[in-house]
Amino acid sequence: MFTTTGSRGMYKAPLSKSLLLVPTALTVLLTLLLPQYQSLFEYNLQAVKEEYQIWRLLSGRIICLDLKDTFCSGLLIYNFRIFERRFGSRKFASFLLGTWALGAAVDILLAEALHFLFEMQVEMLPAGLLSPVFALFVPFFCSIPRVPVTQLLGQISVTNKSLVYIVGLQLLTSSSFMWVIALSGLVSGVLYHCNVLWMQRLLQVPAWLGRVGALLLEPLLEGSEPTQEAPVGMGATLDVQRQQRMDLLDQQLLLSQLAQVRRNAQQPQAGLLNWGWLFPTLRQRGRNATPAVAVAQARRPGPSPPPENSPVAEEQVARLMEMGFSRVDAQEALRASNNDINMATNFLLQH
Incomplete structure (x- = not known):
């Protein structure tokens, strides 16, 4: 099933893992052991403009000087690791680098605009890698x-994205001028x-730098690949354990059939993805499954899946269209997944 961040820990997310470990360790070091050096890492715009301390645009935008900001930004980076797994470490690093560089220019422009329009003097902004963290809310929302x-x-409707927005709101209200950093991001x-x-x-990020980073970071920070038999919580009942195993088995079966169809394809088809050609085999997964899978599906509790010609819910089609998918693809994905919007979204996003 598709979730906001998945449940695979830091697998295939070495850059996100480094952003969690290195800045956090430096923040603890500066806060507890070396507080006399905190002034070197302050994000002082007044010093940048008047004393031409351009280096503060680098040092003041790497390490958080507040443990609460470090904790909230770490939670957000952990949730946003889905983008590194989806796009790759180099593209994810390019997004962070681009928004980090643009954020410095936007910070100065916003400070000058506040001084010109409202005579508000912005001398000090919250330090740390905060602008790219707020920038990640854009692809998260889209x-x-x-x-x-x-x-x-x-x-009040609670969604799979509510907790992330709550943590972002907590980070936004942590200091008086954090809203400037948030708007800039x-x-x-x-x-x-x-x-x-x-x-x-x-x-x-240049290609050569991406290769060097892959050689250095991946052996040290790459998370272990999750096992197929993931352990369940101690408080889970037997029915919950069986449901989790069956969900994992269904997902593996669907992905293996999709890989088999792609291997058998002779030529790529132009235009929209031909869901009508791809998904009939997925609809028949219960017939083509191995005996063990068929027996497990027969024992699985719950209502029987709807027939192939069952109508799809217009509300679910509209929700998929709001994400940017066409109506035809949304309808075919919902029919193929037996009107399961989570599974349909998973196929539309990944394939």
Whole structure:
């Protein structure tokens, strides 16, 4: 099933793991052991403009000087690791580098605009790698599907993205001028995500640097590959364990059939993906499954899947269309996944 961040830990996310470990260790070192050196890592815009200390645009935007900001930004980076697994470490690093560079320019422009319009003097901004963290909310809002989970008091809808927004709001309210950093990050994220003035080409990590980083980071920080039989919680009942194993078995079966179809394809088809040609084999996965899988599916509790010609819910089609998929692809994906919007979204995003 598709979730916001998956459950594979830091697998295939070495850059995210390094962003969690290195800045956190440096923050603890400066806060507890070397507080006399904190002034070197302050994000002082006044010193940049008047004393021409340009190096503060580098040192003041790497390490957080507040443990609470470090904790909240670490939680957000851990949730946003899905983008590194989806796009690759080099493209993820290019996004962070581009928004980090754009954020410095936007910070100065916002400070000058506040001084000119409202006579508000912005001398010190929160330090740390905060602008790229807020910039990651742009692809998070645009590409991660919003799946309702429950409702509070019968009116407030709680989705799979609510916790991430709550942590971002907590980080936003941690200091008085954090909203300047947040606005700068969102603006830089929109500019880079929309590729304004070809920024994705201009502000990207060189290929040679990506190869060097892969040789250095991956052996040290690459997470272990998750096992197929993942352990379940101690409080889980037998039914929950069986449900988790069956979900994993269904997903592996669907992905293996999709890989087999791709290997048998002779020529790629132009235009839209031919879901009608791809998914009939997926609909028949219960017939073509191995005997062990068929027996397990027969024992699995729950209602029987709808027939192939069952209508799809227009609400689910509209939700997939809001994510940017065409109506035809959304309908075919929902029919193939038996109207399971999580599974349909997974196939549309990954394949």
